[in-house]
Amino acid sequence: DQQVKQNSPSLSVQEGRISILNCDYTNSMFDYFLWYKKYPAEGPTFLISISSIKDKNEDGRFTVFLNKSAKHLSLHIVPSQPGDSAVYFCAAPGIYNQGGKLIFGQGTELSVKP
Amino acid sequence: KAGVTQTPRYLIKTRGQQVTLSCSPISGHRSVSWYQQTPGQGLQFLFEYFSETQRNKGNFPGRFSGRQFSNSRSEMNVSTLELGDSALYLCASSLATNEKLFFGSGTQLSVL
Numbered sequence: 440d441q442q443v444k445q446n447s448p449s450l451s452v453q454e455g456r457i458s459i460l461n462c463d464y465t466n467s468m469f470d471y472f473l474w475y476k477k478y479p480a481e482g483p484t485f486l487i488s489i490s491s492i493k494d495k496n497e498d499g500r501f502t503v504f505l506n507k508s509a510k511h512l513s514l515h516i517v518p519s520q521p522g523d524s525a526v527y528f529c530a531a532p533g534i535y536n537q538g539g540k541l542i543f544g545q546g547t548e549l550s551v552k553p
Numbered sequence: 554k555a556g557v558t559q560t561p562r563y564l565i566k567t568r569g570q571q572v573t574l575s576c577s578p579i580s581g582h583r584s585v586s587w588y589q590q591t592p593g594q595g596l597q598f599l600f601e602y603f604s605e606t607q608r609n610k611g612n613f614p615g616r617f618s619g620r621q622f623s624n625s626r627s628e629m630n631v632s633t634l635e636l637g638d639s640a641l642y643l644c645a646s647s648l649a650t651n652e653k654l655f656f657g658s659g660t661q662l663s664v665l
Binding site for chain 1: 557584586588593594596598599601645647654655656657658659
């Protein structure tokens with residue numbers, strides 16, 4: 440049972456344009472969500488989070504939107520830069536110790552073309 | 554503050570062998586989690602340790618085991634390796650009451 444899903448394995452955008460990465464979840468009890476970014480040969484690093492009581496959180500070029508009724512969140516990167524090319528994972532906290540401290544989606548590989 | 558350190562960075566083993574991976578968490582972090590990353594599968598949770606006790610375990614066979622020492626360092630062991638065990642194994646540490654995970658660079662295991 441995949442509780443956090445990223446259905447797009449890859450995304451390619453031009454430098455300067457907007458990148459939109461999507462994530463769907465099934466458990467309405469998640470009380471916050473996180474995005475992690477991973478470069479090759481490195482571990483994932485925390486990027487941005489959002490509480491379930493909010494519908495938007497912004498940090499510089501990165502904005503996460505949460506639509507609870509649709510059980511959907513998205514990460515917007517504006518403007519996209521070549522250095523943003525990485526794999527992005529959305530994550531939610533494991534509930535009742537199921538699935539670990541964080542449950543991750545499959546990841547979306549973003550490629551930003553100069 | 555030093556980050557999460559995993560050793561070794563790369564390992565090549567053959568089927569049937571066993572392997573031990575090591576993880577040193579960030580100083581002061583008492584929770585250590587292990588994840589397996591394979592292409593298309595994202596990060597699959599293996600287990601979590603806190604104060605030398607396994608708190609949580611994912612859906613992996615018993616060939617995968619781990620432990621945590623009194624200094625919070627952790628090891629995971631995979632016995633009777635199979636080709637499908639080839640993956641990046643990531644260790645992450647966190648404060649006890651904070652779910653934000655800090656990851657190491659991982660150990661890339663190749664089983665031939």
